[in-house]
Amino acid sequence: MFLFKDPVMLWLLLLLPVVLIVDKSRRLGSSFVFSSEDLVKDLKPTARVRLGKSLIILRITAIALMIIALARPQAILDGSKAVSEGVDIVLDIDTSTSMLAEDFMLGPKRINRFDLVREVVKDFIRKRKDDRIGMVAFAARAYTVCPLTTDYAWLNENLDRVRVGMIEDATAVGSAIASSINRLKNSKTKSKIIILLTDGVNNAGNISPLVAAEAARALKIKIYAIAVGTKGLSPYPMKDYYGRTVYRNIPIEIDEESLRKIAETTGGKYYLATDTEKLRSIYDEISRLEKSNIEHFGYREYGELFYYFLIPGMMLLIIGIFLSNTVFLKVP
Secondary structure: OEEEOOHHHHHHHHHHHHHHHHHHHHHHHOOOOOOOHHHOOOOOOOHHHHHHHOHHHHHHHHHHHHHHHHOOEEEEEEEEEEEEEEOEEEEEEEOOHHHHOOOEEEOOEEEOHHHHHHHHHHHHHHHOOOOEEEEEEEOOOEEEEEEEEOOHHHHHHHHHOOOOOOOOOOOOHHHHHHHHHHHHOOOOOOOEEEEEEEOOOOOOOOOOHHHHHHHHHHOOEEEEEEEEOOOOEEEEEEEOOOOOEEEEEEEOOOOHHHHHHHHHHHOOEEEEEOOHHHHHHHHHHHOOOOOEEEEEEEEEEEEEOOHHHHHHHHHHHHHHHHHHOOOOOOOO
16 A cells, blocks of 8 residues: 655645746747848757757656655555454442442352452453443442453453442442443444443432433443342441451342333343352353444554655756756857
8 A cells, every 4th residue: 555644745746837837938038039030940950959958857857756755655564453343331330338248159258249249340351352341330429430441451450449438328320320321422333331230229319220221222322230139138247346347137128120120221131140150140141242343453564665756856856957067058
C-alpha cells in the first residue's frame, strides 16, 4: 500500500503551469530585431536550438519530483490487524455489609459472599478474551471502579481495592444499572451486557431498578441478574464483648421478583446462586454469550520512499543548470 505523509504539499504542483507561462513570456521578450523578414525566412532552427527550448520541461520535471518528495511518499511494510470476537461487559458488584454473611464454602473453609464473588469474578475475567470489561461497585451509591478495558491485569488490580464498607451502607440497584448504562451507551459492539450481582433489596438511590432496566432495553443492553446467598437465616460475623468473632444467624432478604423482572425486561436472565459451584456455573454460562466482531490495529511500519523522487529530481535540476550554462548557453 502506498500513501503520502504530507499530502497537502501536492498542492504545489498547481504552480507548475505558472512557471511555464513565465518562461514563455521571458523567451518572447528576449529576441533579435531584423530590418526585413527576407533575411531570416530561409533559416531553420538547429537541433541545438530545439533542444534548448526543451530545458524548461527538464526543470518542470525536476521541480515536480521534488514536490512529490516533500509530500513524503511512504509504503506500508507491516502491521498488525486483528479481527476478534468480543462483548462489552460491565460487572456490577454489591458491596453492602450484608455481603459479609458467611454462608458459602470454598473447599473446607467458610467464606463470606463478597470474597467468594471476587474469586469467581477473577476466574470469569481470566477466561474472557478480547472483551472489554468494566466494573461498578455499589451500596448506597454506585461508582465506577474501572471503565471498559481489555487490560485485565489492571482490572483485577482495581477489583482488589474494592472493599465492603467503602461506600455508605444500603443497596442502590437502580443507581448501579444507570452507572453501567453510562459506560455502555456509546459502545459499538453488537452485544452489550451488565452482570448485576446483589444479595439484597433496592432501598437507596433516586432511580428505580425497573426504570433503569427500561433504559437499558432501549439501548439494547442485556442485564443478567444474579442473586447470591442462601434463603432464610445466614451466619453473620460479629464481635462479642471480648473482641472474639462470633456468628449469629440473621435474616437477609433478597428481592428475587425485582431481579427477575429486570432481567426479563432487557432480554437477559435471572439466576440464584446458593452455593459456590452454582455461582461458578452461572458465570460460566454467561461466558457462552453471543459475540460480535471487533477490528483493531496494533502497529504499522512505514518505509520512506521520498528519495526515489528527490534524487532523480535533484539530478535533473543539476543537469538542467549545467546544460543552460554550457551547451545551451544564451548570449544576449
